[in-house]
Amino acid sequence: MSLQQFPILLGVNIDHVATLRNARGVSYPDPVTAAALAEQAGADGITIHLREDRRHIHDRDVELLAHTLQTRMNLEMAITDEMLAIAAKVKPAYSCLVPEKRAELTTEGGLDVAGQLARVTDAVASLASHGTIASLFIDADKKQIDAAKASGAQVIELHTGHYAEQTTEAGQQQTLQQLRDAADYAHGLGLQVNAGHGLHYHNSAAIAAILPLVELNIGHAIIARAVLVGLDQAVRDMKQLLQQARMQAIAELN
Numbered sequence: 364m365s366l367q368q369f370p371i372l373l374g375v376n377i378d379h380v381a382t383l384r385n386a387r388g389v390s391y392p393d394p395v396t397a398a399a400l401a402e403q404a405g406a407d408g409i410t411i412h413l414r415e416d417r418r419h420i421h422d423r424d425v426e427l428l429a430h431t432l433q434t435r436m437n438l439e440m441a442i443t444d445e446m447l448a449i450a451a452k453v454k455p456a457y458s459c460l461v462p463e464k465r466a467e468l469t470t471e472g473g474l475d476v477a478g479q480l481a482r483v484t485d486a487v488a489s490l491a492s493h494g495t496i497a498s499l500f501i502d503a504d505k506k507q508i509d510a511a512k513a514s515g516a517q518v519i520e521l522h523t524g525h526y527a528e529q530t531t532e533a534g535q536q537q538t539l540q541q542l543r544d545a546a547d548y549a550h551g552l553g554l555q556v557n558a559g560h561g562l563h564y565h566n567s568a569a570i571a572a573i574l575p576l577v578e579l580n581i582g583h584a585i586i587a588r589a590v591l592v593g594l595d596q597a598v599r600d601m602k603q604l605l606q607q608a609r610m611q612a613i614a615e616l617n
């Protein structure tokens with residue numbers, strides 16, 4: 364088995380380029396430019412989160428990126444009429460449905476698909492009606508995975524935040540095993556399994572080694588490193604790190 368059979372893809376989330384821009388209400392750094400640089404450096408896709416409060420990515424960014432991206436857009440959004448209408452206009456390749464609370468610093472948990480199955484099913488169908496593939500951002504929970512499958516979604520993104528927050532080896536290993544089990548279970552149901560949130564240069568290798576995972580969406584850590592070494596290098600570093608971890612995992616299979 365080669366890397367070609369089990370590639371690990373990197374979706375670069377550029378939200379926090381916009382955070383820096385918005386800090387002074389100026390036009391720079393432009394997320395559109397950042398996306399182009401990230402793609403040139405090897406990003407397999409660009410993720411942007413158009414939040415209801417527009418704290419970072421703005422509607423202008425989404426509209427321009429829809430015309431300029433060379434890879435593909437993964438538009439993260441809440442399940443609201445406003446966001447579904449924007450998705451219908453922009454027609455991103457993917458839309459990742461996420462929970463949102465205005466008061467949160469960042470996304471705190473996975474989408475409760477099981478508790479609102481009809482609403483999620485309708486959103487998945489609405490996105491599919493204009494060719495957008497829905498991805499559901501959920502916790503590593505079999506009940507949520509079963510509900511995701513029942514909603515008609517083809518893709519899930521496992522929330523790795525709980526794993527990323529662990530401060531002990533035991534906690535890391537426990538949450539890592541939960542992610543492994545969830546990835547295996549979802550893959551067994553025929554879902555494409557992605558993962559993301561809180562991943563950085565010291566905790567991503569273990570996630571990349573989970574073979575059923577297809578894509579990791581990583582943002583804050585890459586943009587943070589880019590502030591110091593530049594975006595091209597930050598993306599290349601992460602891409603290389605993930606690929607090495609994946610190759611090692613494949614080698615250990617044989």
Ligand SMILES: CC(=O)[C@@H](O)[C@H](O)COP(=O)(O)O
Nearest residue numbers: 376378412461469470559560
């Ligand atoms: C859903 C997720 O984990 C992130 O992609 C999300 O974008 C986090 O929100 P902020 O980017 O606002 O931190």
Ligand SMILES: NCC(=O)COP(=O)(O)O
Nearest residue numbers: 376559560561580582583
């Ligand atoms: N869905 C996760 C994502 O896009 C990036 O999350 P983070 O790396 O900024 O925490």
